[in-house]
Amino acid sequence: MHRPENALLLKLRPAARQQLLDHCEPFELVLSAELSVRGKPLQHAHFPIEGFLSLVIDVDSHPPLEVGMVGGEAMLGAELILGLAATPWRALAQGAGSSWRIGAQQLRTQIDAIPELEALLQACLLTRLHQQTLAAACQRYHQIAPRLARWLLMMQDRSHSECFHVTQEFMALMLGVRRVGVTEAASHFQDSGLIVYHRGELTVLDRKALEAEACSCYVADKQIYQRLMKAKV
Incomplete structure (x- = not known):
């Protein structure tokens, strides 16, 4: 079985990739672990291999809201290229897996040593x-x-699985909506045979039909990635 890799690292020339990996360490992504704290210095950058991260932001007394998702297609910590010491969000492991981890200062040093890494970031x-x-x-x-269909597809893309554990409370939290709205949408998908959901265990049964239910942002998001990563790297 083909071992998953981080797509960003694969864009580097083999010699440059190995030079960077020599300064990285394998890191286990534990479900619900917090990898960065809003307003505090970012200690490490992560190149996910398996699993994925949610970028969530807290505003006043409101529940946290997901503003981004990072999996094997990207990385956590690209903002270090700007010299920023802190991030505006918290990064939470929402899909268990692994990553390559590198210290913030080590990454800055490698950016100076590997010109193509700077362009990549x-x-x-x-x-x-x-x-x-x-x-x-x-x-x-x-x-x-x-929006829920889009979010489920994004999760599946990064988890590389048709099945995952996710509660309706969590889905509502990440989408920034009331639970009743998620319950109605999930029930519609289940009644239509797109998914099966029972006690927090969700399985995608018909991905093509789920893609048809998703808003246009799902495809647009992929097109942004393909266009900008191809143009800049």
């Missing part, structure tokens, strides 16, 4: 900016069911 950061802008508009204008 610039592209990654620009892609995230465009995707988060799209996500903000999606949250404002699209209905709950299409």
Whole structure:
């Protein structure tokens, strides 16, 4: 069985990739672990291999809201290229797995030593900016069911599995909506044979049908990634 890899690292020339990996260490992504804290210095960057991270933001006394998702297609910590000491969000492991981890200062040193790594991180950061802008508009204008379909597809893309553990409370929290809205949308998908959901265990049965239910932002998000990563790297 083919071992998953991080797509960003694969964009580096083999010699450059190995030079970077020589300064990385394998790291286990434990479900619900917090890898960065809002407003505090980022200690490490992560290149996920399996599993994925949610970027969540806390505003006043409101529940946390997901503003981004990072899996094997990207990395956590690209903003270190800007010299930033802190991030505006918290990064939580929402899918158990593994990553390559590198210290913040070590990454900055490697950026100076590997010119193509700088271009790669610039592209990654620009892609995230465009995707988060799209996500903000999606949250404002699209209905709950299409947004839920998009979110489930994004989870599946990064977990590489048809089955995952996720509660309705968590889905509502990540989408920033009331649980009743998620319950109605999930029930519709289940009644239509797209998913099966029981006590927090969700299985995607018909991915193509789920893609048809998702809002246009799902495809647009992928197009942003393909266009910007290809143009800049």
